[in-house]
Amino acid sequence: MIQLTQTSYVVLGLVARAGEATPYDLKQVVSATIGGFFSIPHSQLYAEPERLARAGYLSERRERTGRRRKHYSVTGKGREALRDWLRTPTDELYELRDPGLLKLAFGADPKMLAGTQLAAHERRLQELRDLASVLEAAGAPEEQRLVADAGVGHAREYIRFWKRVAGP
Amino acid sequence: MIQLTQTSYVVLGLVARAGEATPYDLKQVVSATIGGFFSIPHSQLYAEPERLARAGYLSERRERTGRRRKHYSVTGKGREALRDWLRTPTDELYELRDPGLLKLAFGADPKMLAGTQLAAHERRLQELRDLASVLEAAGAPEEQRLVADAGVGHAREYIRFWKRVAGP
């Protein structure tokens, strides 16, 4: 019926893990976990669960008093969709779509770009390292750590690249 | 007035380089050059120049007979916008948003993912290498080659990562 996007699966996955969650809960978890490589603006975390609920993947319980928050949980249909998604490998690749590379490709001055990009990627690398050590300290599951490691590897690769561009 | 997106700059940049171009020309060039890390569906290459023309960044000349193709060229305003963009470094970073990593983060079986992802990234690596050697043979400008190199580096990094996940 509706198209399930990556955002949909993020929401399904997070709600499934939490049992029940409000958009705000989701927001918290998103930035704490996959925020490093897949962020979602908070307004989407209101819109998307609603869409999923309309299509029967989530059920909605609204508080009767106070803030009237909406609490979502996964339905059978939702759980099934999530499971199917998880057990199907993808050969889809995501494109880099990197602003720095784009400017480079269109003739911006490489050395000028390199400075700023290097700094930005070094900042990110630091964040990811912090995240990685938090995850380790918290005894997070292996996958979480792998994902953080992937991020670290990519940041390092970017840094290598821009250093080379910056020249000796 | 209007928001200039990365797509806008791609169009501006390509039209500027070509002098005059139809959407179809753009389509060709996109896949030949930045296609590897920043693709744009052809319908966008019809819509975006129109948008840019309405806002005064491009001028439009329509054939009077036959296919009535639209030919675009860059106006002064367009050229200026492009130049400003090119000489401003960015600290913006693009997120990976990688489907494979996402599934990994939500508990898909790592080894299962690794196989398919590895194959896909190896295919891409090969493509990028081919592109790189074509560029070199054609004596393409340094930046073009750098961009291709960046792609190669990333593909390699992905491959390292998924090999590690696949385990010994």
Next chain:
DNA sequence: ACCGTCATGTAATCGGTTACATGATTCT
């Protein structure tokens, strides 16, 4: 003459971004 593929375009829909707005808490 026909078929397939390249070339060219438009329309509809929708997810995502940006901006706005206000209730709760916490801190000084």
Next chain:
DNA sequence: AGAATCATGTAACCGATTACATGACGGT
């Protein structure tokens, strides 16, 4: 008590994707 920040939500707009459609052209 007031300011600042966190929490929570809605609305409007718009770029991007998907789907549909047809014209030209090269080969058999």
